[in-house]
Amino acid sequence: MPYTIHFAPLQGYTDSAYREAHAQVFGGVEAYYTPFVRLEREGFRNKELRDIAPEGNLSAPVVPQLIASSPEEFRRIATLFRECGYRRADINMGCPFPMQARLHRGAGILPYPDEAKKMLETICEFPDIRFSVKLRLGWDSADEAQALLPFLNELPLTHLTLHPRIGTQQYKGATDEDAFSRFYAQCTHPLFYNGDIHTLADIHSITARFPRLKGVMLGRGLLAFPWLAAEYSSGVSLSVQEKKDKLHAFHALLLESYSSRLEGGEHQVLDKIKTVWDYLLPDAEKKLRKKVLKSTRLAAYMEAVKAMIEG
Known part of the structure; x- marks a missing residue:
């Protein structure tokens, strides 16, 4: 049974x-x-309201995520989720962005356990929503999440997700699997591992070391290799041609969606869809990637994308 x-x-x-x-x-x-x-x-930001609107989330099984520093903020966001029809939500205690951390949000709340506990206790006001928590080891110390763990274990959570870096690392430097191991040993909730998972071998390595995991959470790895979860879940590797066909279909859906949503014309659509190439196909030829990113007209962009996917 795969994770x-x-x-x-x-x-x-x-x-x-x-x-x-x-x-x-x-x-x-x-x-x-x-x-x-x-x-x-x-x-609330209109962009974020549009992103969680039920009518725009019909195919993917979506869990909205909130970031808060106080019970008041938590209460208002959780109420919004409930009004949108969501019955699951994730609490962000891992964001490393300094702008949020300065407000004691994301990983920035971890050095303040009393504030974190008051914020988290608010989940009891929403018995109709099942909550999970995503967090880091701490902000500037790997001991901060560990110290909070006994409290987290007592909360009615569906699971925890731990990224084994501290906030001040951002996404740099090595993940700390030893610190993750200490957390894992004492965590009584289902636990997910997140951080630097880019290949099937990475998934197998993590789950072999931590066999009681519920699963793994992928971010940049799936942005780079979007077939990775499907290959792991099915146990079947896609052929090179199947990957190309799916990439063409995936890109076409994205382009159609952004073209219908954005009102600024071709250039706005191009600016938005080009962001997918920040991560996608990192091993592609640099000359082809440069041609994609330098395209100023949609027709030229599409021609460059076709060449890049076909390799």
Whole structure:
């Protein structure tokens, strides 16, 4: 029985158009997490409201994610999720962006266990929503999540996801599997491993070392190799031609979706869809990638994309 694959959220990349296209073409993912919804002084961002709107999330099994520093923020965001019809939600305690950390959000709340506990206790006000938590080892110390773990173990959570870096690392440096091991040994909830998983071998290595895992969460690895979850879940590797065919279908769905959603014309659509190549096919020829990214007209872009996918 394979372990479960979840798709991590990445701001600016895994929006509803991306999630829907991936689910329809590749699949193999049990849950797609939205980039976090935050509360600002003026309320919610329209972009985030559109991203979690039920009508735009029909194919992918979506779990909306919130980021908060206080019970008040948590309450308002969780209420929004409930009003949208969601009955699952994820709590972000792992975001390493300094702008959020300064507000004691994401990984920035981990050095303040009393604040974290007050925020997390708010889940009891929403018995109709099943919550999970995604976190890092800490902000500047790998002991911070470990210290919070006894409290987390007592909460009614579906699972935890741990990224074994501290917040100040951002995405640099090595993951700390020894610190993950200490957390894993004492965690009583189902646990997912997240961080630097790019190949089937990576998945097998992590699950072999930590066999009690519920599964793994992939982010950048799936952005680079979007067939990875399907290959792992099915146990069947796609042929080179099958990957090319799926990439063409995936790209066509993305282009169609962005063309229908964006009102700024061809250039806005190009600017948006080019972001997919920040990660996709990292081993492709640099000259072909440069041609894709330098395209200023849609026709030239499509010709360059075809050449890049065909390799």
